[in-house]
Amino acid sequence: MxxxxxxxxxxxxxxxxxxxxxxxxxxxxxxxxxxxxxxxxxxxxxxxxxxxxxxxxxxxxxxxxxxxxxxxxxxxxxxxxxxxxxxxxxxxxxxxxQLDADHRGFAFRETLPLDMRMGGEGDGMTAADLLNQAEEAELARVFQEYGEEPRARRLAREVTRRRRSRPFRTSDDLVAVLGAVLRRSPSAREKARVFQSLRIAVNQxxxxxxxxxxxxxxxxxxxxxxxxxxxxxxxxxxxxxxxxxxxxxxxxxxxxxxxxxxxxxxxxxxxxxxxxxxxxxxxxxxxxxxxxxxxxxxxx
Ligand SMILES: C[S@@+](CC[C@H](N)C(=O)[O-])C[C@H]1O[C@@H](n2cnc3c(N)ncnc32)[C@H](O)[C@@H]1O
CATH class of the missing domain: 3.40.50.150 (Vaccinia Virus protein VP39)
Known part of the structure; x- marks a missing residue:
């Protein structure tokens, strides 16, 4: 514009x-x-x-x-x-x-690092840190408030369940959670909503x-x-x-x-x-x- x-x-x-x-x-x-x-x-x-x-x-x-x-x-x-x-x-x-730069991890393309820090290296928590460390209720709030995600609570519960055995590292890990909650492959729109909500939280x-x-x-x-x-x-x-x-x-x-x-x-x-x-x-x-x-x- x-x-x-x-x-x-x-x-x-x-x-x-x-x-x-x-x-x-x-x-x-x-x-x-x-x-x-x-x-x-x-x-x-x-x-x-x-x-x-x-x-x-x-x-x-x-x-x-x-x-x-x-x-x-x-x-x-x-x-x-x-x-x-x-x-x-x-x-x-x-x-x-930024969206096209794989190493910045803003996008839901396959196997990208869950980073999303606009300030890059050293600029606070990554998206992976948030998924691995935030309380379940906080994750549900992020998905619900910033992503208007109707399954926010189930998504947050599945994230906290999975991270107990294997920490979140890449976009695939998050897409897999979404797929498990939906019981089908998520659409691009559904993935975009969840990824965007995390980005908003990571960068406050x-x-x-x-x-x-x-x-x-x-x-x-x-x-x-x-x-x-x-x-x-x-x-x-x-x-x-x-x-x-x-x-x-x-x-x-x-x-x-x-x-x-x-x-x-x-x-x-x-x-x-x-x-x-x-x-x-x-x-x-x-x-x-x-x-x-x-x-x-x-x-x-
Ligand atoms: C949509 S792009 C701007 C594009 C720009 N108008 C142009 O013509 O190229 C948004 C930019 O804002 C930066 N940004 C977003 N939030 C910021 C903040 N709180 N402080 C400083 N920069 C920020 C991002 O790093 C990104 O480079």
């Missing part, structure tokens, strides 16, 4: 834009190429993505600062430095490159996003725009609810005789509902089909 993102961030074309999910630098490159006065603060927690972005954005090196860290940490650091942003952009989840994706959104809003200068692309319904709900709450004049609990809150909206969404990629983009890149773009402008 490069064109759509450029359209919503157009107002930030002469200022600093934080790209918190730099990935391979595709969106950042488009902004730098199109807007000669914009500067990018690019962040990614994945060292391999950072290397690729550095290479790709080399021609714009004077206008780009790249940080290898989580975006919540980068936003906290920017607040400490009293930075102000004209625009901010998050393109959540994993990149196609929802709590990191929840921490970051209000802080990013505070870093924006008046009139600045925050744009987010989400690929998961829970992520999108977090974004939608935040934008809605910030856009209300009064956020007092119902029944208060007089307004005791801020009493004024902090800004407004740029458009109603999410924008989705156009059919030709989905035809070119089927992984884009679940992308939902929302954007919010801070009051002047």
């Amino acid at each position: 490069v064109e759509e993102v450029l359209e919503v961030l157009e107002g930030a074309r002469e200022g600093v834009i934080l790209d918190g999910t730099l990935g391979g630098g595709g969106h950042a490159k488009a902004m730098l190429g199109r807007w000669p006065r914009c500067r990018i603060l690019g962040v990614d927690r994945d060292p391999e993505a950072v290397r690729e972005a550095r290479r790709r954005l080399e021609p714009f090196a004077e206008r780009v600062r790249i940080l290898e860290m989580r975006f919540d940490k980068a936003v906290d650091d920017a607040r400490m430095r009293n930075e102000v942003l004209k625009g901010a952009f998050l393109d959540l989840g994993v990149s196609s490159w 994706e929802l709590s990191v996003l929840g921490h970051t959104l209000p802080r990013l809003r505070d870093l924006l200068r008046p009139g600045g725009v925050l744009a987010v692309i989400a690929y998961h319904s829970l992520e999108d709900r977090l974004v939608k609810d935040s934008f809605r709450e910030w856009s209300r004049d009064c956020v007092c609990p119902p029944g208060l005789p007089v307004c005791a809150c801020r009493g004024v909206a902090l800004g407004a969404p740029l458009f109603r509902g999410p924008r989705r990629p156009a059919p030709p983009e989905v035809a070119r890149n089927p992984r884009a089909r679940s992308a939902l773009l929302r954007a919010w402008r801070k009051a002047e």
Whole structure:
């Protein structure tokens, strides 16, 4: 959704834009190429993505600062430095490159390591660690909440039963559990749901996003725009609810005789509902089909 993102961030074309999910630098490159006065603060927690972005954005090196860290940490650091942003952009989840890289273990293709850490080596627990160590109830919550998996409890029970005799190591081990619970071969969709739920847990994706959104809003200068692309319904709900709450004049609990809150909206969404990629983009890149773009402008 490069064109759509450029359209919503157009107002930030002469200022600093934080790209918190730099990935391979595709969106950042488009902004730098199109807007000669914009500067990018690019962040990614994945060292391999950072290397690729550095290479790709080399021609714009004077206008780009790249940080290898989580975006919540980068936003906290920017607040400490009293930075102000004209625009901010998050393109959540994993990149196609990460999904295709066997050694990162994000996908359910055969015999891949159960890793899924976006930050790579040294970035906390792997998916295998989680499957081998988490309490059964915690696993059931992850499958149910993040994967909307109807058989979450049975799945968690089967994981804890199997790990007693053999620890989880590869994608095959997890697919086998799913197959045992379903008593048939799981479909690609069923596998994707379970794998995605683990990835969200391993990378604490929802709590990191929840921490970051209000802080990013505070870093924006008046009139600045925050744009987010989400690929998961829970992520999108977090974004939608935040934008809605910030856009209300009064956020007092119902029944208060007089307004005791801020009493004024902090800004407004740029458009109603999410924008989705156009059919030709989905035809070119089927992984884009679940992308939902929302954007919010801070009051002047
Ligand atoms: C969908 S890709 C972004 C692609 C990018 N917009 C481009 O044009 O190439 C998501 C990227 O965000 C990174 N990421 C996800 N969560 C992050 C977080 N909390 N902090 C920093 N980077 C994160 C991932 O490592 C991945 O490289």
